[in-house]
Amino acid sequence: MATEKKAIIVGAGLVGSLWAVYLSKAGYKVNIYERRPDIRRAEISAGKSINLALSNRGWKALDAVGVGDEIRKIAIPMYGRIMHDMEGNLTNQPYGKEGQAIFSISRGGVNAKMMDIAEEYGNANIRYDVECTGVDTKTGVVKLKDLNSGETFTDQADVVFAADGAFSAVRYKTFQKLDGFNFSQRYIADGYREILLPANADGSYKLDKNALHIWPRGKFMLIALANEDGSFTCTLFMPHAGDANAFDKLNTKEQVDRFFKTTFPDFYEMMPDIADAWEDHPLSSLAIMRSYPWHFDKVALMGDAAHATVPFYGQGMNAGFEDCTVMWELMQKHNEDWSKIFPEYSELRKPDGDALQDLSLDNYFVMRDYVADPAFLLQKKIEAKFSSLYPDKWMPLYSQVTFSEIRYSDAYNSGQRQDKIMKEVMSEVANIEGNWDSEEVMQAILTKLNA
Ligand SMILES: Cc1cc2nc3c(=O)[nH]c(=O)nc-3n(C[C@H](O)[C@H](O)[C@H](O)COP(=O)(O)OP(=O)(O)OC[C@H]3O[C@@H](n4cnc5c(N)ncnc54)[C@H](O)[C@@H]3O)c2cc1C
Known part of the structure; x- marks a missing residue:
């Protein structure tokens, strides 16, 4: 009789619960240990858990194990950004070609669905309220603690996956103690706070649900993504301190009320009691964590x-x-030989992790600032035109990241090159505002591209 293949996953968040479905599909017995209680039993309304934008790469991974259609039932397409200026004027910027969209999904909703599927699909067992306190990388012995009883115990498997999030215990308690492990943690100066914009009394949406709304204000911004129940989860990103508009200036209801009234007037009109809801969600920080290697x-x-x-x-x-x-592709390539899969996974994927982190930081400036800048909007218009004429020569960076499966590292490099070309063309062509869609501009881009 063949011996049973066994895997342990630490963390039943978004990635851990999806990976459990993959491993079940490959015939593994999967034990998952999750620190939190079962979110399916806890009352989680859309407003209490943030929603997320799901795009091509996510759909591909979900569809490969047949989970995509279940998630589609709870996904709201967003076809573009709608920018709200100080006067309440709206500017619409499509994300991609007609019909292309990113999707607003509830974190709790997706996580719960995936846990259901992981448990139903095959041989997966999730234990909640159990915290991992470290792993022996050589033996695959995982140290665990039942948070209800206080009991400590161990489990062991041929392969262990740490999907325990940004503050990974496996990384802190085990990898960081191992020779040759590199790690850096960078907090950015900005934090975020979520705000639930409720539905109208009749359950309808207060804003267009099929767009991601942005109130760009230079050094800070408010965004809103629709939930299924008619509400929007809004997030204010802003410096913690050290600026005229910063979280440390919003300490009283009066300060919050005045800030929203003067800075986001059209939002304030929809939610005049914003000051009362201000403390409903905590102020949180944002960080980039880099590590290497991703396996031991x-x-x-x-x-x-x-x-x-x-x-x-x-x-x-x-x-x-x-x-x-x-990881799944490497499992096929190496016939489930983990001693080959893990080193290749680390090496192959690390440049993409780094590139995504760089892209994410760059896009912060795009979202909070440049989307309100006429030169940026003109550049995007020219790029869209050129890309429609020469689709095989130019895919806008946003589309490469969001609507394709091009490696993040390749997208980053090509985006840098495209930006340089566009900046040059826009400074070299006379009266670019009037000539933006002229043959001259298109030829100038083509020449630089072919140089
Ligand atoms: C404000 C905000 C907005 C975002 N928006 C988007 C978006 O629009 N689109 C997008 O793609 N991404 C978005 N993200 C990023 C996204 O949330 C994360 O990349 C994603 O949650 C990562 O999934 P994960 O499973 O790796 O980690 P997590 O979702 O954090 O899951 C980790 C799990 O491990 C558990 N755990 C932790 N420690 C232990 C332990 N010691 N033992 C056992 N279990 C443990 C945790 O309880 C948790 O369930 C956003 C993030 C933030 C903060």
Whole structure:
């Protein structure tokens, strides 16, 4: 009789629960240990858990194990950004070609669905309220603690996956103590706070649900993504301190009320009681965590545990799901020989994790600032025109990241090159505002591209 293949996953978040489905499909008995209680039993309304933007890479990973259609039932397409200026004027910027969209999904909703599927699909067992306190990478012995009883115990498997998030215990308690492990953690100056914009009394949406709304204000911004129940989860990103508009200036209801009234007037009109809701969600920080290698012996990091990033490209979860795609492909390539899979996974995927982190930081400036800049909007218009004329020569960076499976590292490099070309053309062509879609401009781009 063949011996049973066994795997342990630490963390039943978005990546851990999806990876459990993959491993079940490959015939593994999967034990998953999750620190939190079962979210399916806890009352989680859309507003209490943030929603996320899901795009191509995520869909690909979900569809490969037949989970995509279940998630489609709870996904709201967003075809573009709608920018809200100080006067309440709206500017619409499509994300890609007609019909292309990113999708607003509830974190709790997706996580719960995937846990259901992981448990139903095959041989997967999730134990909640159990915290991992470290792993022996050589033996695959995982140290665990039952948070209800206080009891400590161990489990062991041929392969162990740490999908325990940005503050991964496996990374802190085990990898960081191992020789040759590199790690850096960079907090950015900005934090975020979520705000739930409720539905109208009749349950309808207060804003267009099929767009991602942005109130760009230079050094800070408010964004809103629709939930299924008619509400929007809004997030204010802003410096913690050290600026005229910073979280440390919003300490009283009066300060919050005045800030929203003067800075986001059209939002304030929809939610005049914003000051009362201000404390409903905590103020949180944002950080980039880089690490390498992403594996030691029998243990690999996946998702945020390996490459946590700031959320401005809406790709953290998508990248974690893509880790599943890559790991799965390597499983086929190496016939499930983990001693070959893990080193190649680390080496192949690390440049993409780094590139996504760089892209995410760059996009922060795009979202909070450049989307309101006429030169940026003109550049995007020219790029869209050129790309429609020469689709095989030019895919806009946003589309490469969001609507394709081009490696993040390749997308980053090509985006840098495209930006340089566009900046040159826009400074070299006379009266670019009037000539932006002229043959001269298109030829100038083509010449530089072919140089
Ligand atoms: C404000 C914000 C907005 C975002 N928006 C987007 C977006 O639009 N699109 C997108 O793609 N990404 C987005 N992200 C990123 C996304 O949330 C993460 O990339 C994603 O959650 C990573 O999934 P994960 O499974 O690796 O980690 P997590 O979702 O954090 O899951 C980790 C799990 O491990 C458990 N755990 C932790 N420690 C232990 C332990 N010691 N023992 C056992 N279990 C443990 C945790 O309880 C948790 O369930 C956003 C992030 C933030 C902060």
